[in-house]
Amino acid sequence: MDFNGFDQPAFPQRAEALHAGSRSVKVMVAGGFGTGKTTMVGSVSEIVPLTTEETLTQASVGVDDLVGVADKKSTTVSLDFGRISLNEQLVLYLFGTPGQERFWFLWNGLFKGALGAVVLVDTRRLRSSFRAIEEMERLEVPFVIALNVFPDARNHPVDEVREALAVSPHTPIVTCDARDRVSSRDVLIALVRHIKERSVAALESR
Amino acid sequence: MTGPQRGPGRTGLERYYVLTGGRCAPATKAATLDVATLIVARSAPAPGTQPEHDAILRWSRDPLSVAELGAHLGLPFNILSVLLADLLHTGQVEARDPVAGTGDRGPDLALLEEVLSGLQRL
Numbered sequence: 001m002d003f004n005g006f007d008q009p010a011f012p013q014r015a016e017a018l019h020a021g022s023r024s025v026k027v028m029v030a031g032g033f034g035t036g037k038t039t040m041v042g043s044v045s046e047i048v049p050l051t052t053e054e055t056l057t058q059a060s061v062g063v064d065d066l067v068g069v070a071d072k073k074s075t076t077v078s079l080d081f082g083r084i085s086l087n088e089q090l091v092l093y094l095f096g097t098p099g100q101e102r103f104w105f106l107w108n109g110l111f112k113g114a115l116g117a118v119v120l121v122d123t124r125r126l127r128s129s130f131r132a133i134e135e136m137e138r139l140e141v142p143f144v145i146a147l148n149v150f151p152d153a154r155n156h157p158v159d160e161v162r163e164a165l166a167v168s169p170h171t172p173i174v175t176c177d178a179r180d181r182v183s184s185r186d187v188l189i190a191l192v193r194h195i196k197e198r199s200v201a202a203l204e205s206r
Numbered sequence: 207m208t209g210p211q212r213g214p215g216r217t218g219l220e221r222y223y224v225l226t227g228g229r230c231a232p233a234t235k236a237a238t239l240d241v242a243t244l245i246v247a248r249s250a251p252a253p254g255t256q257p258e259h260d261a262i263l264r265w266s267r268d269p270l271s272v273a274e275l276g277a278h279l280g281l282p283f284n285i286l287s288v289l290l291a292d293l294l295h296t297g298q299v300e301a302r303d304p305v306a307g308t309g310d311r312g313p314d315l316a317l318l319e320e321v322l323s324g325l326q327r328l
Contacts, residue, residue, distance in 0.1 A: 022244055022246070022269040022302065023244070023302065023304075023305050024242050024243070024244050024269075024271060024302070024304045024305070025242070025304055025305055025306075025317070025321060026240065026241070026242035026304045044328075050273070050274060050277035050278075051277055052241060052272075052273040052274075052276040052277050052282075052283060053276065053282045053283065054282050054283040054284055055222070055282040055284065055285070076282070079241065079273065081241070081273050081277075083271070083274070084324070084325075084328065085324075086320065086321055086323075086324025086325065087320070087324050090320060090321070090324060091244075091269075091271075092321065092324070092325075093241070093242040093271055093273065093304070095241065095242075095273070109240065110241075112240070113240050113242070113303060113304050113306045114304075114306070115306060115318075115321070181328075185325055185328050188325050189322065189325050189326065192318055192321050192322045192325065193322070195318055196315065196318045196319075196322070199315060199318065200315070
């Protein structure tokens with residue numbers, strides 16, 4: 001059987017030389033149910049979006065093994081994600097968070113180590129993204145708000161939305177079409193610029 | 207590739223129990239594994255390697271995130287973490303956590319610049 005070179009003794013060294021500098025960054029896409037999270041992940045990803053799962057059981061907390069767990073209810077929390085190769089050695093992974101925010105805390109450290117987050121908002125249903133915004137503020141994850149412009153949505157001036165969402169004037173609000181690759185990319189650019197500005201401000205205030 | 211057979215149980219938890227020998231969380235090292243952690247194989251699978259370990263080593267010849275491995279192998283994150291901990295323990299894979307923009311050493315402006323220019327090239 002051909003193992004695609006796995007039987008070549010030189011494999012480990014070759015891999016080491018090739019991959020020594022490989023790094024990843026993580027960006028989260030949050031927002032209420034149906035705000036376009038999966039759409040955005042898909043439009044900007046270079047791969048067909050994949051799904052990774054975490055099986056959670058009622059016994060997940062403080063129990064060391066799965067003995068007797070088969071009888072208990074299990075919940076599967078799914079994350080849709082995509083990847084963007086930023087250069088030969090740096091990959092950005094974009095994770096769409098589960099729609100039900102109550103599951104976020106169950107997935108330990110979901111936002112830990114993230115560069116930042118995009119909170120998608122459907123202007124026809126502002127309320128559905130309130131919880132996501134609150135969570136970002138609580139977790140101190142840098143974020144931008146992206147108003148996903150649905151075709152039948154009336155035009156909401158950004159100031160009006162800012163007031164309705166009660167977000168700080170420092171949090172950028174941008175509009176986008178989550179179906180569009182360039183538009184979604186521009187949201188990510190707005191996020192990274194925001195993180196940079198925050199970082200510079202933090203450095204200066206030291 | 208055909209996925210591993212599901213056990214008779216409704217949830218498939220029995221199957222995971224067998225895969226991990228009953229462990230539902232890694233002992234130590236993999237506790238920091240993130241969905242975006244890159245896994246790179248350091249050696250070829252030895253003959254007789256457990257099929258799931260073997261599959262991980264094959265998929266991670268090039269650096270691949272834990273999330274991608276989970277999606278390709280059809281394994282939930284917590285179960286995959288256990289299997290990865292085994293491979294980390296034996297030195298067959300290397301794990302690299304995602305780099306954050308901030309940390310104990312303060313913000314990493316060079317990294318942010320690198321991300322920015324990568325996005326602008328898209």
